[in-house]
Amino acid sequence: MTEAAVEFDRRAAVVRHLNQHFPAPQFESREEWEARARELRAHILASAGLSPMPERCPLDPIVTGEIEGDDYVIRRVAIQTLPGFYLGGNLYLPKGKQGPFPGIANPHGHWKTGRIEHQERGSIPARCITFARMGCVAFAYDMIGYNDTRQLPHTFGGDREALWGISLGGLQLWNSIRALDYLESLPMVDPERLACTGASGGGTQTFLLSAVDDRVKVAAPVNMISLHMQGGCLCENPPNLRVECTNVEIGALMAPRPLLLVAATGDWTRNTLEEEFPAIQAVYRLMGAEEKVHALRFDAPHNYNLQSREAVYAWMGRWLLGINDPDQLKEQPIDLPDPKVLLTFPDGQLPEGAADQEGITRYLVERSEKQLAAHWPRDQETARQFRETYLPLLSHSLGVAAPAPELVTATPAGGSTRAQRLILGRKGAGDRVPARLHRSRRQKGSAPGVLLVTPEGIRAADGPGITSRLVGQLSREDRHVLLIDTFLTGGSKAPETREKEISEIKYFTTYNRTDIGNRVQDILTALAFLRAQEGVSRVQVVGVGEAGLWAVLACALDGRVDAAAIDLAGFEMTDDHFLEKLNVPFLRRAGDLVTAAALCAPRRLSFWRVHPFFPMGKVFDAYAASGKPGAVQFTSMALDAEAVQAWLGL
Template sequence: MRYLIAGLVVLNTFVMARVDGGMSLNVGPVDDKRFASVRHLNMDYDVSYMASRYKDRGQWEKRAAEIREQVLGAAGLLPMPEKCPLNARIFGKIDHGDYTVEKAFFESYPGFYCTGNLYRPKGKGPFPAVLNTHGHWADGRFVDNESSSIPTRAANLAKQGYVVFSYDMIGFNDSKQVIIPEKHDALGDRRNRLWGVSLGGLQTWNSIRAIDFLQSLPEVDPNRIAVTGSSGGGTQTFLVTAADPRITVAAPVCMVSAHMQGGCRCENPPNLRIDTNNVEITAVAAPRPLFLVAATGDWTKNTLEIECPAIRSIYKLLDAEDRISCVRFEAGHNYNKDSREAVYTFFARWLRGLDQPNPVKEIPVKLDKREDLLCFPEGKLPDGSLAPNAIVDLLIERSEKQLDANRPKNRETLAQFRKLYEPALKRALSIPSVFKPVVELRGSVQVDDGEVQKLVVRDDVRGAAVPGLLWKPKNRVPVSSANRIAILVSDEGKQGFLESGGDRAGLLIAKLVEKGWYALAIDVFNSGEHVAPPGSPERDYDKNFFDTYNRTDTAERVYDILLVLESVYNGVLSRELGLSLFGEVALVGTGKAGLWCLLAAPFGKPAKLVVDAAQQDTSDDNLLLQQFYVPCLRRVGDFRTAMVLVSPCHLLIHNTKGKFDTSWAESGYKASGSADRLRISAERLGVEEISAWLSGTH
């Protein structure tokens, strides 16, 4: 999308006109890999690509930045929320001679608490610090058995000279402000995901705020912060490491795997693993020191042969191979004594500068009673605490306030809005940075007003395939003039631009072809003749963390629109047709496709965009949940953000009927100084009016 292109998106309902009859305009079957499989947490991911796809430091650093954004976006943290005061409380000190243990909690959001225990060595410091996460052991931060002992780990780290914060996963011990059902599917309903509210997002935010907490302690060296944990705590470890560059050393234990990604809602915020996996996410730690601990008796049994070599290839790109290590123990799922001692030794090297050949041995310690370590032993939270699950309403309210506060008023605030919300919307829609379209021509037929070319636009990277019909005008412009193309999208597929019989062009196509336009009607994902074949896997957004691993239909349709646009922009389509580069591009759609195209437009960069709002009230959550569901779409400002970001292209929005709110478009265009490029009509405009608007000089 690097060429100077005039783009156009048109959305309306058309009166049909005959072009010719008797021919079949079906493109025929297409092999779209997206219908063949649904990605999920327990499938085998081939991570060998990591050693060959990224050729140099620059390529990986660009990819790592994308993954970091993806992790933050999945957690509902794009744009980054305003950080409230921690209002930390540290109390109930227990003295163990060379270290102390205290109760500690702080507000990660107003009235929402991150709770735990603070272990501190005696002395002034500055000391390195460790975030000590726990997994799904029933006792949480108090677990103490052969396979894992969180208090023993924390106490030994404190004795070795680290400040340690052992904190609760949400729903464990003192953290009772989210109700956790038996299946650990807390906050998992679709509306919460629409708003970017998730258990995994809250835990990632708590981890980020826990770094703030540690850095606020005068005895902590803010440049030496590590994180470690096993199982679900291992997931927290690599997610916060990817999300926050303040983590300087990471040690995920018994978690990083190419064939099991994590089975709890807290490990599966929506959009997190689209086009990626835990192994690649973990590699974002590079070039920071990373230690992988594996076990023969769980899903990390292949770490030395599969996961570690893949991640090591990234460290090699960054000349940092000495900073990644891995070890595997003969054990079941664990963070046992052997694993702990291995981590102690790794931390000693990279946090304390003690590169010693012998492992750091664990010292037996006296563990404190659970009731002496609980922040709220009687279950009573401080005054002003949020009620159970009230965090959802708070986050929605804060999200809307943040959006309103950034509503652009001038060019300066518009630039700030773009900086905050363009990457946020891009991540919500799971738009890749690179498209690699290939065009397959499938023969042509003659019609009254020209020629119809059947074709398929493919993306061999993802296996996407978009069938289309291209009408070629009879009276084509000279090569020296700019060829013009209109890309037509309807929620009915190509049929939306044809007569009911499917073999005759509609009036809009006829008008465009008459004026010398090429007109390309496409079937985006799951529309027209491009629907899931019988026997395809179920696409149920509410099962098996579907939207953690897969794009929803709306997101796939946005993807297809951008794929086809890129085939025009980079010259692939024109070369296949033997034409010069298209100089003016039109993207035309009807019905629901109006809003699909509006979401695509900020990234497709059209110069002209006509949106049939289809009388949709997009402030209604139920409408988005049923017809336009994309996780985190509300969190990033939905269609309001898209209307701002698409400026200053020429924009016509029609068929609003007082239901579709266009005020954000008005704000964006006024701020960009291009209010004259915006036209809004409450009524549905006809083909003549739209054609006149498109053909005029604006």
């Protein structure tokens, strides 16, 4: 960034991206890491659309044939990971050995032929045959869009799907979870000795699975974890995933279970021994498990070649089989004249009832809706459970949190005693939120503080219209009134280079909050500031126009707003309207504005300019469950200053 960047809000001036060189994370104590780990695991699942965790349908494994070697058997298989959605793969079994055996999941990277790739730089069949010869069951399975798993393309997903938490990366993580389910279901597999390894994109699948599923007891992501490059494919970049983290932190979530990092001099892992490994090793040290993490670097291009594979065999042998002599685990030649014999559906004919792309997408949307309905508050106990589940989801979707008062900064920027100008922010975050505080004329005692949020920002109070009438009405009632320019509104500006920078990078929302998320954060920051002011008895919110949508989201997350008047501006609650006005990844998966309204119960909430199709009945039900059915109201009328004042004054 240029020197001029310091004049701007850091969120507008700094655009994060996958090829950025990120600093190594540092943690001072085990307690600090464990708190971060809990939050990060929840964030990964939310970003993948897997929170709440979906029900698992029957796997209904299909076996279409076997290939027998002298000391191994390969089955051509497919499992059903969603109703009508099949994951193709190969199951490699030991022959002539007595089980139960460890089970190893083998996701593949972006090899041209996927799980059947068999060449010098990488061979999935050679790796899995060797695992079988070692006395392990290995399951090699497709990435979406490869080989037998072509019901969806490897380009699947867009903004509409993202609203519902549906993404290529999320589905692949789900497939990996179901791959473990499959291994665990096999009578010859020891469910206490499951492992995972893959290279490149398969390395990404390995560390994501290991991060969220503690059934993985040993992991070996190869040629992937880096502070220099986070993953170049759509399947590695679910929206929101790396807004405030990197693959190093995600990889460290394996601690204290055994983890091997294999690096290469010829790709983005070239600095592993100097940068990424020490950062992960430090986490293992905090966990008292430093001996369970190791890293190796080979002089080679991007690969999962023989040298890398044999390092992994030694690691798996040590932790899964108790074999400490690597020479016992060397790869032997294999006889595989044509890898295409490994295909489960060589003619492309899928099982009867296989769903198409539209059907799979529809199922996933309906699944989200059914989960939300099942969690919806019916009484005070289910209301508590609903809050525990969906409040974090809403926070992860937007990438925001209410700041502690001591983290809020307020820098004077002129004005008068009664109308003070300020720049609000959060310590260390680089936020710059222009604000104007109109203090109550009351000389003694305290008065309510009202945060007034508009799409135009502070300047809306200086012209004709509802905002200036609201400021006048509220001031006459001796209320403190705070106006702000939320992110990129009013006086909040971005560098001229921002749009160009965004256009030149991939997967913006994987690494950066949306503008909506930043605006909701600014409202939360302003609420924390206003609440801490001397003479403010309680805090209330008024959201005007489109800003009403941001305000209700913030009210849900703040949890302490006494009352709010929210202009819904005729919002239609359709995907098209969300894409136009509230395009936030997995916001609809989190229950969107309806969940936000329900989370506000039992606090007083008044909605204005409500579209006829807004699900008012669900919000009434949530308020009834909270014991305050009369604390919410809806009207199709436009905001009225006197009526708003009356509502806030109750």
